[in-house]
Amino acid sequence: MTTLLSVDRISKAFGGLQALNECSLSVEKGSITGLIGPNGSGKTTLFNVITGYEKPDSGSVTFEEADITRVGPSRVFALGVGRTFQITRIFSRITVLENMLVATQRDEGWLRGLTRSKSSKSELAAAMEWLDFVGIDRLASQPAGSLSFGQRKLLELAYVLVADPDVILLDEPAGGVNLTLINEIADKIQSLNKGGKTFLIVEHNMEFVMNLCDRVTVMHQGTDLVSGTPSEIRNDPRVLDAYLGGSDDDDVEEAS
Amino acid sequence: MLRVRNVWWIGALAALVLFPLIETNPTYTSIGIFTLIFMGCATSWNMFSGYSGYINLGSAVSYGVGAYTLTLLADHLHVPGNGDLFWLIPVGGFAAMIVAVPVGLVALRVRRHTFVVITIAIFFVFQLSATNFSFTGGTSGLQLPLIPWLETNYNKPFYYAALAITVFAALLSFAVRRSRFGLQLLAIRDDEDRAAGLGVKVFAVKLTGFTMSAFAVGMGGALYAVFLGQIYPQFVFDPIFDISIALMSIFGGLGTLTGPLLGALVLESMQQYLTIRFSNGSLYLIIFGALFLIVVLFMPQGIVVYLSDWRSRRSARRAEGARVVVGEAS
Ligand SMILES: Nc1ncnc2c1ncn2[C@@H]1O[C@H](COP(=O)(O)OP(=O)(O)O)[C@@H](O)[C@H]1O
Ligand SMILES: [Mg+2]
Numbered sequence: 001m002t003t004l005l006s007v008d009r010i011s012k013a014f015g016g017l018q019a020l021n022e023c024s025l026s027v028e029k030g031s032i033t034g035l036i037g038p039n040g041s042g043k044t045t046l047f048n049v050i051t052g053y054e055k056p057d058s059g060s061v062t063f064e065e066a067d068i069t070r071v072g073p074s075r076v077f078a079l080g081v082g083r084t085f086q087i088t089r090i091f092s093r094i095t096v097l098e099n100m101l102v103a104t105q106r107d108e109g110w111l112r113g114l115t116r117s118k119s120s121k122s123e124l125a126a127a128m129e130w131l132d133f134v135g136i137d138r139l140a141s142q143p144a145g146s147l148s149f150g151q152r153k154l155l156e157l158a159y160v161l162v163a164d165p166d167v168i169l170l171d172e173p174a175g176g177v178n179l180t181l182i183n184e185i186a187d188k189i190q191s192l193n194k195g196g197k198t199f200l201i202v203e204h205n206m207e208f209v210m211n212l213c214d215r216v217t218v219m220h221q222g223t224d225l226v227s228g229t230p231s232e233i234r235n236d237p238r239v240l241d242a243y244l245g246g247s248d249d250d251d252v253e254e255a256s
Numbered sequence: 257m258l259r260v261r262n263v264w265w266i267g268a269l270a271a272l273v274l275f276p277l278i279e280t281n282p283t284y285t286s287i288g289i290f291t292l293i294f295m296g297c298a299t300s301w302n303m304f305s306g307y308s309g310y311i312n313l314g315s316a317v318s319y320g321v322g323a324y325t326l327t328l329l330a331d332h333l334h335v336p337g338n339g340d341l342f343w344l345i346p347v348g349g350f351a352a353m354i355v356a357v358p359v360g361l362v363a364l365r366v367r368r369h370t371f372v373v374i375t376i377a378i379f380f381v382f383q384l385s386a387t388n389f390s391f392t393g394g395t396s397g398l399q400l401p402l403i404p405w406l407e408t409n410y411n412k413p414f415y416y417a418a419l420a421i422t423v424f425a426a427l428l429s430f431a432v433r434r435s436r437f438g439l440q441l442l443a444i445r446d447d448e449d450r451a452a453g454l455g456v457k458v459f460a461v462k463l464t465g466f467t468m469s470a471f472a473v474g475m476g477g478a479l480y481a482v483f484l485g486q487i488y489p490q491f492v493f494d495p496i497f498d499i500s501i502a503l504m505s506i507f508g509g510l511g512t513l514t515g516p517l518l519g520a521l522v523l524e525s526m527q528q529y530l531t532i533r534f535s536n537g538s539l540y541l542i543i544f545g546a547l548f549l550i551v552v553l554f555m556p557q558g559i560v561v562y563l564s565d566w567r568s569r570r571s572a573r574r575a576e577g578a579r580v581v582v583g584e585a586s
Contacts, residue, residue, distance in 0.1 A: 051453060073452040083453065091446035094439070102443045105436075106455040110464065113437035163455065 004029040004198050005081070005167050010049055010059035011222075012042075019045040020056065021222035027167060032189065032199045034209040034230075037219030038243055043202045044086055046219070047169050051083050052076040064166070078107035082165030086172045086202075088152045090159075092145030096136065099144050099159050100127035106163040130158045134188065150181050157188070167198040174205045186212055210234065218242060269423070276415045285411035287528040289483060292418035293476045294524040298504045298516035299425040300472035303432055304465040305502070306511035309445035310364070312466070313498045314375035315473050317382045320493040321355045322348030322474030323481040324386065327398045337401030342417055345478040352474025353467050360466040364459065367448070379498060386489035397488035400481060414483045421479065422517070425472040429513055432468075441465050445511070473501075500524075507551050509558030518559060523547075 005027040012020040020042045027033045035043050048054040050061050052073040060069045068076055091099050104123040119127070131137040134154040139147065147155060153173065160168055173189075174182045186208060189199060203209050209216060210230040217227040220242040226233065233239055272292070276285045297319065305312045326341070326348040335341055363374045386392045403410075432438040440461045443451040452458045481487045504523050509515025523544060530540040555562035 089450040103454040110457040110460040
């Protein structure tokens with residue numbers, strides 16, 4: 001197996017807070033890799049660094065042998081790294097279908113957009129196909145802002161998929177979602193993975209992670225603590241310690 | 257093939273074309289000219305600010321640059337006082353686009369309120385420069401060559417030039433709305449960072465939209481200069497212009513195609529009419545303000561959106577009613 005995406009000793013501080021501390025991670029081509037860790041351990045920040053939303057202080061990110069460490073979000077996406085957000089982000093005042101069309105051409109020059117219509121026949125077909133895949137095709141002409149929480153999650157997944165990225169980073173895809181939908185999402189991920197898509201998934205739902213992932217990396221205080229197969233992780237005492245040690249977010253710790 | 261919507265457009269265009277042929281009183285055709293200039297400028301402004309959500313309160317920069325470019329070029333090239341002056345109007349538009357590039361490079365680095373404040377600041381830089389540089393004539397302004405046309409027909413060419421600018425701006429706005437580029441502007445309005453993460457080259461798209469929208473506004477300013485025959489910094493670099501354009505678009509419906517056209521048609525013609533009718537310069541401000549408040553309070557998305565929502569609510573109610581009847585029958 002070859003490594004598709006690798007993170008090498010990334011550090012990132014926000015003021016005095018060391019959100020990432022020499023964090024390393026690798027994602028094999030064709031795998032479903034899990035990324036778990038207590039709240040505030042830096043998982044979302046790591047996603048932001050990989051996808052170009054945050055510039056790291058040190059370390060490097062490599063995707064398909066290209067250095068993408070300080071590359072901006074649109075370029076990273078163009079190269080083939082798609083992501084969803086922990087707090088779902090969609091374009092609420094345009095239709096569901098238009099949301100899909102924003103993403104259909106991940107690497108088109110900006111000038112081209114002036115001289116062509118919103119979508120070609122094939123883009124439209126692809127958009128509808130992916131909406132159908134996640135099961136919200138009947139909402140295509142609705143304004144996206146009218147979707148329910150779960151439908152938004154599905155839409156976000158669908159418009160990342162329509163651009164056909166090589167690896168997809170999902171930030172808590174099962175967060176706040178009911179059990180039926182969780183299983184549905186897990187099925188979608190599995191079938192996409194069979195078709196060759198690579199996933200890196202942050203998720204708190206342990207059952208979801210353990211059933212789905214080939215390998216899991218545990219983060220703790222901005223560092224990768226351990227990596228291994230789900231059963232190795234389950235039986236590693238350090239993992240239990242990290243979780244029992246409470247949340248890495250001080251305020252959350254106080255609250256609990 | 258003729259849809260109801262298209263019939264409306266054709267009817268409106270026909271009315272605008274026929275207006276100066278039926279109404280020959282220069283007082284009223286002048287109102288028509290000013291109204292059309294504002295319709296074109298507001299439509300063009302909305303094509304960027306309405307679609308992208310970047311509220312530019314410095315659009316008078318484009319207006320003033322268009323006006324000064326035409327006036328200075330006419331002087332420089334010794335263009336005589338006749339229809340030849342009209343050929344310089346698009347040149348004014350291009351000059352406004354060229355100026356919009358560095359302005360956009362600075363202002364578009366920031367978002368929301370900061371963007372609005374920066375555009376205002378840049379506007380004042382231009383206004384101050386126009387007042388203080390000597391090549392602009394300073395506060396005493398600049399004169400254009402006199403056009404010796406007969407009074408009865410004097411307004412017609414200006415009217416049709418203004419109509420051409422408005423039609424151009426509307427067609428461009430329509431084309432942009434249907435293009436991929438327009439979709440990208442809307443995506444930027446809703447969530448710029450998310451759009452970037454889906455491959456949209458956000459800065460290039462914003463700068464292109466900002467620059468394009470300067471063109472028709474610059475032409476509007478250039479036409480205004482020819483029509484008045486003289487320009488002063490405080491009239492072409494006018495903060496009221498900045499605000500009016502934005503208010504007209506919001507009044508009609510920000511980000512819609514018809515909103516700015518309708519908003520400018522209603523507000524500008526009303527303002528001009530009231531000013532002339534009551535020869536009281538500030539009366540219109542009160543009515544203008546009251547009307548604006550009513551719209552913003554009761555139709556926050558503007559008249560056009562309000563009306564289309566109302567229509568779809570009504571047809572939904574009808575469908576509902578039909579279902580009830582069917583339900584009773586079964
Ligand atoms: N933009 C930011 N500014 C300041 N602190 C931040 C920012 N983003 C994240 N943090 C902090 O960095 C730490 C890691 O956060 P995050 O990556 O969201 O953790 P996780 O996703 O694992 O819960 C937290 O303590 C969080 O408060
Ligand atoms: Mg997180």
